Amino acid sequence: MDFSIPRHRPDFWTWITILILAVLCILLILPILRVLTLGFVDPDTGSLTLGNFIEVFTRNYYLNGLKNTLFVGVLGTLGACLIGIPLAFFTTRFLIRGKTLISTLAILVLVSPPFISAYAWIMMMGSNGVITNFFDGIGINIPTIYGAHGIILVFSLKFFPFIFLMTQTALNAVNKSFEDAAENLGCSPWQRFVKVTLPLVFPAVSTGAIICFVLSIADFGTPAILGRGFRTLSTIALSAYRSELGGPPTMAVTVSILMMAISMIALVAQRRILANRRYASSLTNLPVAVKLSGWKNAAVHFFSHGIVFLAMLPSAVVVYTSFLKTNGPVFVGGFGLESYDRIWRDAPDAIYNSFLFAIIAVTFITITSGLISYVIVRRDTKAAAAIDFLMMVPYLVPGVVMAIGFVTVFRNGMPNFFGSAVLLVMIYFIRRLPYGVRSTTSSLRQIKPSLEEAAVNLGATPLGAFVKITVPLIFPGIVVGALMSFITAINELSSTLILYDAGTITMPVKVYVAVLDGEFGLAAALSTILLLSTGACVYAVFRFAENRNSAFL
Amino acid sequence: MASVEISGLRKLYGDVVALSDINISVPSGTFFTLLGPSGCGKTTLLRTIAGFHQQSAGLITIDGSSIEHLPAHQRDVAMVFQDYAVFPHLSVRDNVAFGLKQRRIPAIEITRQVEEVLEVVELGKFVDRMPHELSGGQQQRVGLARAIVVRPKVLLMDEPLSNLDARLRVDLRAELRRIQRDLGITTIYVTHDQEEALAMSDVVCVMEGGIIQQAAAPIDVYLRPSNRFVASFVGANNFLKVENLKGESVLKCCGGSVSQHLPADPAGPVVCALRPEDISVKVDEDPSSFLNTKISIPVQIKEVSFVGREMEIFATTDNGEALKAVGRSDSNVIALPIDSRAWFCVERENLSFFKDNELGERV
Numbered sequence A: 001m002d003f004s005i006p007r008h009r010p011d012f013w014t015w016i017t018i019l020i021l022a023v024l025c026i027l028l029i030l031p032i033l034r035v036l037t038l039g040f041v042d043p044d045t046g047s048l049t050l051g052n053f054i055e056v057f058t059r060n061y062y063l064n065g066l067k068n069t070l071f072v073g074v075l076g077t078l079g080a081c082l083i084g085i086p087l088a089f090f091t092t093r094f095l096i097r098g099k100t101l102i103s104t105l106a107i108l109v110l111v112s113p114p115f116i117s118a119y120a121w122i123m124m125m126g127s128n129g130v131i132t133n134f135f136d137g138i139g140i141n142i143p144t145i146y147g148a149h150g151i152i153l154v155f156s157l158k159f160f161p162f163i164f165l166m167t168q169t170a171l172n173a174v175n176k177s178f179e180d181a182a183e184n185l186g187c188s189p190w191q192r193f194v195k196v197t198l199p200l201v202f203p204a205v206s207t208g209a210i211i212c213f214v215l216s217i218a219d220f221g222t223p224a225i226l227g228r229g230f231r232t233l234s235t236i237a238l239s240a241y242r243s244e245l246g247g248p249p250t251m252a253v254t255v256s257i258l259m260m261a262i263s264m265i266a267l268v269a270q271r272r273i274l275a276n277r278r279y280a281s282s283l284t285n286l287p288v289a290v291k292l293s294g295w296k297n298a299a300v301h302f303f304s305h306g307i308v309f310l311a312m313l314p315s316a317v318v319v320y321t322s323f324l325k326t327n328g329p330v331f332v333g334g335f336g337l338e339s340y341d342r343i344w345r346d347a348p349d350a351i352y353n354s355f356l357f358a359i360i361a362v363t364f365i366t367i368t369s370g371l372i373s374y375v376i377v378r379r380d381t382k383a384a385a386a387i388d389f390l391m392m393v394p395y396l397v398p399g400v401v402m403a404i405g406f407v408t409v410f411r412n413g414m415p416n417f418f419g420s421a422v423l424l425v426m427i428y429f430i431r432r433l434p435y436g437v438r439s440t441t442s443s444l445r446q447i448k449p450s451l452e453e454a455a456v457n458l459g460a461t462p463l464g465a466f467v468k469i470t471v472p473l474i475f476p477g478i479v480v481g482a483l484m485s486f487i488t489a490i491n492e493l494s495s496t497l498i499l500y501d502a503g504t505i506t507m508p509v510k511v512y513v514a515v516l517d518g519e520f521g522l523a524a525a526l527s528t529i530l531l532l533s534t535g536a537c538v539y540a541v542f543r544f545a546e547n548r549n550s551a552f553l
Numbered sequence B: 001m002a003s004v005e006i007s008g009l010r011k012l013y014g015d016v017v018a019l020s021d022i023n024i025s026v027p028s029g030t031f032f033t034l035l036g037p038s039g040c041g042k043t044t045l046l047r048t049i050a051g052f053h054q055q056s057a058g059l060i061t062i063d064g065s066s067i068e069h070l071p072a073h074q075r076d077v078a079m080v081f082q083d084y085a086v087f088p089h090l091s092v093r094d095n096v097a098f099g100l101k102q103r104r105i106p107a108i109e110i111t112r113q114v115e116e117v118l119e120v121v122e123l124g125k126f127v128d129r130m131p132h133e134l135s136g137g138q139q140q141r142v143g144l145a146r147a148i149v150v151r152p153k154v155l156l157m158d159e160p161l162s163n164l165d166a167r168l169r170v171d172l173r174a175e176l177r178r179i180q181r182d183l184g185i186t187t188i189y190v191t192h193d194q195e196e197a198l199a200m201s202d203v204v205c206v207m208e209g210g211i212i213q214q215a216a217a218p219i220d221v222y223l224r225p226s227n228r229f230v231a232s233f234v235g236a237n238n239f240l241k242v243e244n245l246k247g248e249s250v251l252k253c254c255g256g257s258v259s260q261h262l263p264a265d266p267a268g269p270v271v272c273a274l275r276p277e278d279i280s281v282k283v284d285e286d287p288s289s290f291l292n293t294k295i296s297i298p299v300q301i302k303e304v305s306f307v308g309r310e311m312e313i314f315a316t317t318d319n320g321e322a323l324k325a326v327g328r329s330d331s332n333v334i335a336l337p338i339d340s341r342a343w344f345c346v347e348r349e350n351l352s353f354f355k356d357n358e359l360g361e362r363v
């Protein structure tokens, strides 16, 4: 029997682990806990109650919001699947010209902010949209984009790249022998696709679908811009928050809890379903792409390119609009740079703030994610496992919810202690940290631990070994992580809307406000700047990432 | 140059006992080899000395002072890794200079020492190469140069040759030993290759199940294995059941006719070990004439395989125990038909006896 207690001396990485946990507690757990507890407190008496939830589940206003959210969430996800799965199948099983272009455009769609495409659709199919007016002119009355169907359209075209890219990866890894065997057993190509191929890629499809669903539920910009009376939980949460300013944001918080619960349930359900569906596959027989001919070939090409064209259309329209000649909010025909001129007069601070906050947040994200990924990958402790788990949480908590949590923790009780600039940087940091961590973690997993041990063994301190050996070796992963978090930070709208004040407006907020004011030219010019910075980052990711597609998922 | 003493060392991974009660002493300048099958705890022991693992109990001292409180980077023991662990983003020069830079040695001195040590490991021409431009053997030399250039008190090597091909392994083995002798550096070497262990070491320490089985000079480990595990792990061995009659052991297979006086009277059952290479095969001679110094066991030949320099003969005794003999190829023996009778003869002094229990101590 061994009665001696294992002796442990805290080393450098133990302290780092503690520090990381402390930061995560303050910036992640605390706000979420505050949201959770406030929902169970009566705003007037301060006593514990279920009254807030009873109100949400009995009043039509909230119930409709819940129904609407689920409705556009489910149908948007379904739409994304209906687009993404065939596209993935076509591009992996058939020879398609411009396959790389399709993937590249899909990635651009994936990273560009949803509110921009929502508002581009207004310019095309809003009450005064180009397409609406065109059909009006020839006497046909087409429905406008406003309402549930518009939101579903935008979600489908916006989120399909997740399904597409994940399914594509999975399809590329399906052993062709399975499909051959099915064909050999007498399946028609369609039966084979439904009975063999689809079940094999189901894990990937469902993971993509869950991402779409969670993002649809959390999305604020699209329903806010296109909703027109069609309210979802995220818009309800924001207006509840605004109407409760001054008091505790009880109803905003209660709605927030509901949103988190939906995301959680969806995730848990997917994990459940996936649990009994793991297919090990040896890649002995790689799938091959066959060459189609005749009308089939034309149809497949038309669909594949048509889809990405349609998905890119909003961005193109935005860029095009930004160069239209304007006079104030009115387009006066012809081209001109007035919109950009107005940016310099009306919104230089938005550009400045956006870049400033994003860069500061990304700097912290980069440093922290390097340390976190080391702890996750190299340390076999419970704390490391906890951090790994916590890194999933920001994906699941909608921006509106996180921001309300921030307000309840950092504003109530300590007014003006944190300026809104600091709050914005902090919330970008915590919400986008997982992007950095994921990228650096996957890089670090490929580095043999013996390299760091060799450095320590030769006399380098743990920090020295990390800086001199680990960091240079995972540098590409760090850069990709920084770029991904930058893209997502600079395009952040929902939590910024809650936290910003006059001095800290950002580009997405300015776009949102401009769209609501009908200032489409100004919005277009700002959106173009956002799209350009995003595009530049995507290009840089392509340069640095080993696997282009997986860097974005 | 330093001596290493380890006493009462234990290491647990959760509930798994990886090392239990390790006591070893490595005199200054010794080439000390840890030999044992996979999973016996060799790496764990080495990494505990290096400071990558924290021991659960026990003491490690270098030159008489405990190193327990020292973190890995202050221990001044240098390690050569199985997977080379050459920094892929640094040139050969920077790899070798790494440890010297940590010790804040002046640049000129570093350049001199790096070039000197690269000559020693015969990599003088490769100073400015990147690791991916080197072969596996060359990378491992970089690993070695990088470790010895800092003049560590102790050099630790964890199966440094196991990723190399057979020829290179033998060449590098000799070179390692030469360098170690020239520098006189205390070395703890891990391998599961017994030939490597026997050829290189001053002391071979056989481990199994986290326990030291025997630590002795190679020849002693081979000739006088301290227990049944060592006897079977180092070199090959045949084990025969023995009927123990009050210290006078009788080899059962021979129906009591072959007897052997045991050096001491062990209580309980005993097994007899005879090495295949100590067996000579007699086909038609009557073995009874030299029974005083040898024993002869009547066997039935089951298979003779000719593997070039030598042949391997598999046979069974009259009560069905399998025996293997190895000897100089002999066409008379190779020609033997299956199931023909022969005698396996062994010098009595080459027989070893072990208790037939779990520990299997030598009698």
Ligand SMILES: Nc1ncnc2c1ncn2[C@@H]1O[C@H](COP(=O)(O)OP(=O)(O)OP(=O)(O)O)[C@@H](O)[C@H]1O
Pocket (backbone or CB within 6 Å): B013, B014, B016, B017, B018, B036, B037, B038, B039, B040, B041, B042, B043, B044, B045, B192
């Ligand atoms: N991190 C760990 N956690 C739990 N058990 C471990 C760990 N590392 C090693 N072990 C166990 O400790 C025992 C000793 O392992 P060790 O790596 O020291 O063996 P080894 O002698 O070096 O083997 P090999 O020749 O295969 O390298 C093994 O049973 C192994 O399963």
Ligand SMILES: [Mg+2]
Pocket (backbone or CB within 6 Å): B042, B043, B044
């Ligand atoms: Mg080992």
